[in-house]
Amino acid sequence: MNGIPTSHYPLPVRISSGAAALDSIRPLLCEAHAAVGDVPALLDLAKTAAATAPKPGDGRTAFLWEILASVTAVDVAAGRVLEPQLDAVAILAQAGDKAAQDGGDFPDPDGADFEGTWGVFAAEAPGLRLEARESAGGWILEGSKPWCSLAAQLDHAVLTAHLGNGGRAAFAVDLHAHGVSFANPEWTSRGLREIPSGTVHFEAVPAVPLGGAGWYYQRPGFAWGGMGVAACWLGGAVAVARSFTASLRQAADGGREPDQIALAHLGEIDRTLAALTAYLAGTAARIDAGELSDRGAWTEALRVRGSVAAAVERIQTLVSQNLGPAPLAFDERYGKRMADLALYIRQHHAMRDDAQLGTLTLAGSHPW
Incomplete structure (x- = not known):
């Protein structure tokens, strides 16, 4: 790939896989190396990698972790971009399995509604609260969510919100939807400088519930x-x-x-x-x-x-x-x-x- 001999690719991190599996990671590592500091390129790389990477519990968990470790060994920020994309894909698949077990209906996680780049936002902070309420037309998000890394550059997010009964649940949300706004993060960190984490505000934003109260x-x-x-x-x-x-x-x-x-x-x-x-x-x-x-x-x-x-x-x-x-x-x-x-x-x-x-x-x- 890119005319670079395989022997010159960045080294993968081995947990338990054999040489052939580790060699299959090397082109991804070469692309990650070339994309260091270029967040749009890293997001595209994460989206592509998520299409073929294993999910945890599917029989190749060690290989999944080798992908994550190996990309992070190339560049920590690259790993920080990749991990939530792979996690979100896994969460959506798990929510689909849960719905199937319960006899309910859930959009196809591989369908058009879920294409694009993803974040996972589950953090809380004093003075900020995201609430979910059910309306006649479905679930609606109101409030603010902190620590949303790269939110303005993402297409979707899995996030947690408070319910009226005091519990919390997970939802999938379109970050391009009307009612979503992004606070400019005052990101002064010297670490992960290209991955600022700010607050996202939601005003009557529709969302897809994932798994029900407490499931996440x-x-x-x-x-x-x-x-x-x-x-x-x-x-x-x-x-x-x-x-x-x-x-x-x-x-x-x-x-x-x-x-x-x-x-x-x-x-x-x-x-x-x-x-x-x-x-x-x-x-x-x-x-x-x-x-x-x-x-x-x-x-x-x-x-x-x-x-x-x-x-x-x-x-x-x-x-x-x-x-x-x-x-x-x-x-x-x-x-x-x-x-x-x-x-x-x-x-x-x-x-x-x-x-x-x-x-x-x-x-x-x-x-x-």
Whole structure:
């Protein structure tokens, strides 16, 4: 593709797949590399990739996570664009399956109504509230939704809204519909600069309900999607580790052998990534085997996300301590990756998620 030899494509991130499957990712990685910083191109790439990428639980979950990790290893922002597109496609498919099981009717997720680019917006913020009410003509959205990444450049979104009975439900919405407006985000972040997250306002905007009250959070796919985000974080950590390894080799080629501290840190990074990829491989296999197909899947998601987030921060610290300020000051790709990744993993709620996991552990939800 693009006249570039296969051997020169960016390297995929392996979780458990064989060489042939990983080789099939390489053209996508080459396209992602060429599109770095070009958000419309990244959105087109995500839309194309979603047409053929597996869905979680369909038997190739590890390969799905390898796609996410590998694209993020090329560029963290590229992975941040790809992940919600794949997640939205999976959510729509799960909502269709739910409707079929309940004997209801749901638009074809592969039909014209759902073509285009997608976001997934489920965050909340003080002072902002999105409400859904049922009218004679269907469901209507009123209010505001925060943290809507790239909303003004997307076609559709899966989002959550509050119901009159106090619960929440998910809806699919056309972001080009009358009544949708976008606040200009005051995005001052140095990380993920090309992916601003702002507030979207809705005024009597029609929406398609997905799965009913509470379904969005109760479905196992919520946990599977959360682990897919962790796969992206893993890909970012692999990229940091690869750049560190390359810098040590380059220094050695120039006559400056790495000292024992650098080697010890590289060894820690190696065993950390080896343990994480093995953990994700096992978890993906359990998802595909139907072992994580109930609400208990969220317990495993908390373990996966917490383990990966902690490893990312540790790897960033080790590499930054060893390489010092120079690459942060003078290496654009390195500095961008570190800033992008530092912001991206803040989607993990750190000790609050650990407290939630501790509550589940205390109730007896643990394998040890």
